[in-house]
Each structure stands twice: as C-alpha cells, then as structure tokens.
Amino acid sequence: MSRLHFRLAAVLLAVLLAGLIAITWRGADLAEGALLPETVHKAETLGHSLGELTERALDYGIPLTRLVGVDDLYRRTLEGNPELAFIALYRRDDGVLLFAAGPAPADGGAVATSDTETVVLPIGGERGWVARLVIGLDADYARRLVFGLWIDLAIVLAVTALVALELISLTFGAGAHHAFEAVEARLAALRRGELRLFPPVADTGRFGRLAQRLDAAVGALGERFARLGDRATRARATGRLPPAAGRELAALEARFAVDATKAPAPVSALSVRAVVFVFMLAEELTRPFLPAFIRDHAMALPGLSAEVVISLPLVLFLAIVALAQPFLGGMTKAVGRGRALGAGCALGIAGHLGMSLAPDFVAIVVARAITAAGFALVFVSAQGVIIDTTSTQTRGRALAVFIGAILVAGLCGPPIGGILADQFGTRTAFLAAAALAALSLGITLRTVPRGGGQRSGASGVDWTVFRVVARSPVLIALFFGCALPAKLILTAVCFFLVPLHLAGLEYDQAVIGRVMMLYALAMVVLVPVFANLSDRFDRRVEFVAAGGMLAGLTAIYALADTGSAWVMAAMLLQLGIAQALSIAAQSALVGVYAHRLGAGVDETALYGMFRLIERSGSALGPALAGALLGWYGFDLALAVIAGLAGLGALGFAGLTLGRRGGSGAVAPVSTGAE
C-alpha cells in the first residue's frame, strides 16, 4: 500500500469509525440507562408475587417460622432471574433472617446500610405487618449485559472497518489511482537512487503520461548502460578495458540498481487481492448456516450414522481442496493463471447457485464438490499470479497482502452470512454467495491478464519428491511434526470441537461467534507482524518451533474450567497467536530446505508436497476430533490433539536448532483459513 493510498484509507476509515463510535456510544448509554429501572421493576413484580404467596400461607394459619419450601422457591426464583443477587425474608420485630437464597445480609438491620440496590416489601396478611421481603439486585448483571453489548458493537465496528478497507483497496486498485500510485512508486524509487523499471502503465491521463515519460527516461538510461556494458565486455575480451573502469561499472550497477532486462509483468497484486477477497467472502458467508442446511437435507445411507452423512459434504470439500492443489500448481501455470482464476470463480458461481437450488442431498454433495474445485483453483492461481509477478524481495509482502484478504474474508463473512440467512433464508444467502463469486469473476476479467502458454516443468505432483522428504529427518519433522498438526489442530479444535462444545453448553450463537472470531482476529493482526519479524531476524526455525509449542501448550486448558466461554476464548486466542507465529515461517522454510538440499530437488514440487501434507491435516482434523470426542470427551480430545502439535514442534526443534542455517527465498504462505 503506498503512502498516499494509506493516508486516504486512514482518513476514510477515521470518518467512518467516528460516526460508528458516536452511534455505538449513544446506543450503549441508552441501554444502560434503561436497564436499571427495568430491573427494579422486575424485582418488584417478583417480590409482589412471592409476598402474596407468603401472605396467603399466613392467612391459612401457617406460622411464619414454619413455612415450607420457601428457601427452595427463592433459590429457583434466583436461578431464573440472573439480575437478582439474593432474596430474603426477615422477621419484622427483631430483623432475624428466616429464609434466604443468595448472599443476603444475616441481619435485617444491615440491609439498609448495604451498598447493594434492594427492593423491600412488607409482608403482612390479615394479622398486620410481620415480615420484610428483601430482594437484592445484582449490580454486576447490568455491567455484564452492557459489556456484552459493547463487545457486539465492537465486533460490528471491526467488521465494518475491515470491509471498508477492502472496498477502498478495490476502488484504488485500478484506473487513475493506479497511475497516481505508479508515479508515486517511481518517484520513491528514484529518491532511493534506484534506476529500475516498473510495469508499464496503460492509463492515458496526466499521471499515466507522466509515469510513461519517467519510464522512457529510465528505460533510455538503462539501454545506454546496457550498451556501455556491451562495449566493456568487448573491450575486456580484447584486453583493452582498464580494471578500474570495470570496477566502476559494477559499482554503478549495484549503486543504482540499473537493470534494463527485467520488467515485471503488468499485473497488480492488488487486483488479485480483490478477486481473492470477494471470492473467499462468498465461501465464508456460508459458514454459519452450511452445516444446518446439509443436516436438513441429509438422507439415510446404509451403514453410515447420521453424523457421518452430515459430515460427508464437508469432508469431501476439504479433501478436494487438499488433493487438487498439488496438481493445480503446474496446470494453472500451463493454461495461464488469469484464465485458471476466472475458471475457479466460474466454478464458484456454479457451486453456490447449485446449493441455492439443490433439491436433495445428492445435489448438495455435487454442488459442494464443484465449489471445492473452484476454491482450490482460485487459491492456487491467485498464489501463482503473485509468485509469477514478484521478485523474491517483494514476494513476502505481496503474499502477506493476499493472505490478509483471505483472513479478513474469514472474519467478515460469517456474521454477514448469518444475518443474510436470518433475514432472507438460507437459499437466498447462497444466491448472495453466487453473486459475490460472479463479482470476483468480473474483477478477474477486468484486471487480471489471462497469461498462459507457459510450459511448466512440473505439471503434476512429483512423487519422487516424497523420497527426498523421506530421506530428510528435518523435512519429515517440518512436514509431519509442524505443518500437518498445525492444520489438524485448526480444523479439529477451532472449527469442530470448540463450537460443538460451546453449543452443547447452550451458549448462544453470538457468544460462540465472538469466541471463534478471536482466532481469526489474532491471525489477521499477527501474521504480517510475525512474517516480517521472522524474515528480518532470520529466525524462521525458532518461530516455527515456538508456534508449535505454544499451540501444544493449549493442552493445559483441558485442566481448566472448559465449560467457561472465557477459558475457550483465551485458548483460541493463544492458538491464534501460536499459528500466526509459525505459519509464514513454515512455508518459507520449505524454500530454504529445497535450496539446501541442492540440485535435483524441485522447489515447486517440494511446495506441492508440503501443501498436500498440510491439507491432509485439515481433512483429518474433524474426523480425528470426532472420534476422540466420542471416546474420551472434550477435555481429553483437546489435550490429545494439542499434545500432538506440541510433540511435533519439540521434535522439529530438537532436530534443527543444533544446526540452524540462514533462510532462503520467501515462499508461498498458507493461510490457515481453510
């Protein structure tokens, strides 16, 4: 993001946030103001009905001290009304506490001086006032309620801000702003003293022409330098080049980064980012209602339990995504990344439309398979576009931008999808997903060049690489000790165990949504930070090991009160931090090891193998978690899965930290979002 772009986005965002915060503040304020009188009113109503019952008993001649079942009645009343702190009945004469539930003062005289807000009712019956019924209000209740409200509003704020940022990116991605940015980038390079070439700008406006003139000037300079270089080479061949001149030329080349030969393909990583964001948003929309939709249309299959049938479309989706990726890398290169990207978007449209119209379970399975193929195509080709069009220096940041788009889609999609499904029905929500996929196709056609015709060396998964991996303990540790458990713990704990567990404890969807969001939030914020840090300090092995061990440490949450949403939230937050630590570093290490293993190891093929193993972890996750949950319950299932990740990371650390080496190229990064 350029500085101008950044400033504009910041201003727009600031205006938007200011408005939203003002509305939020006012709303929460109103709610808090209305809450206390409402609570007092409710306590009075309850008090009247309890008091009336007591008086009826007294009227029947039951002595005050011999009332039966009063503590029990108060206790159940308290349980049904969380805004109350205690209910107590005191004798009038001496203030003796007769019956109570909750932390009531032991003496009636202490009620007046207590700082708890109370409702007091005299209890009489026919023989006059004999007792006082005191209901204490729970001050924390209002605070808890308003706190929950604030969290909800903060989530709305965050989602709105993130969507707004994406929209800004989208609008700034092409046209005049692109030219504006292009000029800015060129001037920034010149200021750094770099005389390198940029992708040509097609825009014919003032900024476009300026960029073209700059390109022409720098290009001419480059050509002259190239001619000089040729002459120097010829002179060196005939021995007439003074050594000092040769050194001078090399110094010039290094000093000004003059390089006439490399002009990157004219494609903006930003436009791919827009495609990916919109396409992934379509898929993420369906996350909240997809399982229930499948369940409602599930059919009985001989020999399979209902749960397994329901999980079939989900497992099929993950399996297609996992198995297709290694093959798609070469294929998309051969047909052209842009074309493949468009085809993926089109498959997405077909898949979501199919879900919207699906009459039965078979149609759902087919539609999900089509969507899965589209998902895999879009992911691989978009990643390919970035790899093809960036140098090793710029690839890390470009990929971080790409992953950011996926993570933001994962953060914003579910709440929006939930609202759509609630308001307009599930099938309409699928239509909305199809419309988003269509939008991503439109952006692809407009902004991403088709490419293509490039012969790819590796057009399929290269199983010979498997032998390379099998012979290298370090690669085994990285692939099976770090990459596989990382994805496994994600789909097993984050996508399966925790939501199921919390739903089983009857937490409402809003709470579960908030808890789940913490993981995505940690990823969005921390992945770029840790990616930068691990690159800058060249400590990728340490980051991978630390991330894996931190993830493994979530096993200790099994000892805590796993029935609490707070505990689950803390665990997912820790898991998010752990994954963010290791994810970028993991894939970067694949490149490092490919280089270190030397000739005969194709980097692309090694990546293919890495992705395959990683995604097998994704597909295995729900299945393993389901089995463990059935056998041992939630706590132990959590401990076992987290323990696996921790042990894997320990093994990797043990193998590598003794002989740590430098890093190589920044490599394609996995998202942790699928």
Added chain:
Amino acid sequence: MTDTPRAGRLGRRPLLGLIGRAAALPFAASVAGAAPAVAADRPPFRIYRITYRGRTAVEEGFESYLAANNVPVTYIDRDAARDPARVPGFVEEIRELRPDLVYTWGTSVTLGVAGRYDGPDDGRHIRDLPIVFALVSAPVRSGIVPDRAAPGRNVTGAVHVIPLDIQLRAMAAYRPFTRLGVLYTPTEPNSIALVDQLRTLQASLGFTLITRAFALDADGRPTVEGAEARIAEIKAAGADWLYLLPDTFLGTQYHRVVPAALAEALPTFGAAELAIRRGGALAALISRYTSVGRLAASKAMRILVDRAPPQELPIETLKRFSMIVNMPVAQALEIYPPIEMLNYAEVITK
C-alpha cells in the same frame, strides 16, 4: 409444564405439571371459540342420560362443554337412584325413543346398559346406539370394552382414576417420603391389585411399602376392629404417609381410621375425594367431576358432530388433576404444605 409424568424418584417438583390450575382444561383446544360444525337449523341432538345417585357435577361439566361449543342438545334424564335393578327398564325406553346418544354414570349403570363386550347379544343391552360413559374406573377389567385405546364397540367414555405413580408424586410434592403405609381389605381384589402395583413401584420411585390388612371376622368379612393397633404398627415401622387406597371397605371406615392416624401424628393421603371431604385426610389428589364431565362431553361431540364412530374413539383419563389440602388437619399435625402448593391446591379451611 408437561402433561405426562416424568420418571424418577419422589421429590417435591416433578409432579406439579400434572395438577391443573383452576382454569386449566385438559382438552381446551375444543372449548369455547371453536367454530361450531353444526348447522343452525338442525334439530337438537337427543341425549338419554342415566345417573346412579342423582345429578352430580359430572353432568354440569358435560352440559357446559356442549353449550360452549354450540352443540344443540335436549336431554332425557333418568336416575337409577342407587338401584341397578332399574336399568333394564331404561334400556327398554331407549329402544323406543332411539336417542342420538346414551350417557351413563358409573360402572353398574354402564354395564347394565351396554353389557359385557364379550357377552351374548340377547337383546338385553344396547349395541347399536353410541354410548358415552363417565366415572367408570376400570372399563377393561369390568368387561365393558376389550381395550381402552380402541374400544371396538359402541362404547367410549372418560375414566376418572388417577394413575398410582402420579398419586405418589403428589404425596411427595407435599412431603417427601421413604416409607409408605397402606391399610387395605384382604378380600377386595381391587385393593390387592393396587397393593401389588405399589410394590412394583417401590424400586423405581425409591420407597419402602409397609402394609397391614384389616382383620376378618368369623364369616370372613373385613372388620375395623384392631385398626388402631395396625395403624400404630405402621407408624412404628417409620411410615411417612398413610395412603388411603380406593378400597370399598376402607371408604366406609374413614371415621375410625383417619382419627387413629391423626392420633399417631401420621399424615393421610386420600385417593378418593370423600377421604378428604368427609374422612378428614390431610391431602388428596382427585379428578374434578366437572372435568370428567367435560372429557366425556368431548367424546359425545366427536360422535354427534364429527360423526366419529365410538369404536374408534379411545377411552381417556384426565391429564390434569386437582390437589386438595385440609388446612385444619395440617395445623393439627403441624405438617404444612410447601408454600408453592398454595398456588394451585384447593385449600379446605374448616
């Protein structure tokens, strides 16, 4: 609230759903407001009614239900005046008048009019006109129908007996118990069957049964002599309640049995309304007669208006019952009902 008894041990809570509040009707769906399916110009249905001991609240409930549903009816009322010998004469009259429906009160009248389902068709019973009964406690055991769910003949109706486990839960709601005392007549098959049923409930509901039988005289007839001593034995064995079964002989001896229990500070729980209204029991769970009448009327309406065949209409019992608490006895025993029971129980104050 639930309409069916929940399984489980005896505590105060599980029963409450079974006890109707004043306004609750088990079949409210078809009460007032339902669109009448009867043409306005139709001549009224003729219902031939035979009571056993004069008009009761059952007939009131029966009439009010049909009136609320705008079913036009004229009643032909006859009373057996506790004499089953009068019933054959009513059967003769029914043959002449050919009413749309026959209503019968109690087991003896119903058997007299309808006959056993497996008895000979000798022309002494009504087998071609629909009959709706009320206040028959055991329609299958008394041979009126082979099956309550599907009577299979021209008879259906409303049963007023409350299932035993529901009675026990009501007792526990008033005062939880682990030992239950019963004094029964060893010559009454009905009582013996009930005691057997109580024995089978011991394990599932978690209580111990303490039984004593009335003594028999030289002729083998039950006698109340020695009842006080037997009640003292029951109390000494640790009984928390004395359950007054719907035992015919016991029903005639409340004036001896209940005061004896009171003297032993042993609370009594009645299965029949008389046990508390006249017998002085501490508490009882009963089917209200008006509710039984309404339930019977709902069957009559299905037959008359909807043309439903009686052989397909299941014989039903009420789903909600009435708790009655005898407050003077509670005060004498100093065993008071839980305060919440006052929300739904009928309280007798003198």
